[in-house]
Amino acid sequence: MRKIREVLRLRAAGRSQRQIAASLGMGQSTVGDCLTRARLAGIGDPAELDDAALECALYPPKPAVPAQRTSAGSIAALSSRFIGGRRSLAAWKSLRQSA
Numbered sequence: 001m002r003k004i005r006e007v008l009r010l011r012a013a014g015r016s017q018r019q020i021a022a023s024l025g026m027g028q029s030t031v032g033d034c035l036t037r038a039r040l041a042g043i044g045d046p047a048e049l050d051d052a053a054l055e056c057a058l059y060p061p062k063p064a065v066p067a068q069r070t071s072a073g074s075i076a077a078l079s080s081r082f083i084g085g086r087r088s089l090a091a092w093k094s095l096r097q098s099a
Contacts, residue, residue, distance in 0.1 A: 004058065007034045008046045034058070 003024055010020045017035065021028040041057040043049070049057065 004034055004038075004054065005046045007031055008038055008043065011035060012045070 003026065006024060007020055007026075010023065011017075015023070017028055017031050020026075021031045024031070037058045038046075043054070043057055046054055
């Protein structure tokens with residue numbers, strides 16, 4: 001969080017992305033990513049936030065991925081429909097209708 005705060009402070013002081021990257025020993029793309037995240041999060045002055053709040057604002061948790069609809073039984077049933085390494089047309093049609 002320390003470097004992120006410094007990136008935001010230097011940007012507020014009018015430094016360019018290239019100057020910030022050079023002075024902090026970071027890549028320009030890393031600085032750009034940090035500035036983009038701060039802009040999207042609406043962060044103006046990082047001094048207003050503590051480290052936990054700043055991290056949560058810049059790197060929000062990813063949404064949960066819904067569980068797959070397949071079960072062990074349906075996988076076994078599907079695998080029994082393979083014919084010589086190829087799936088029959090009737091098997092594909094029934095699979096599409098059940099989905």
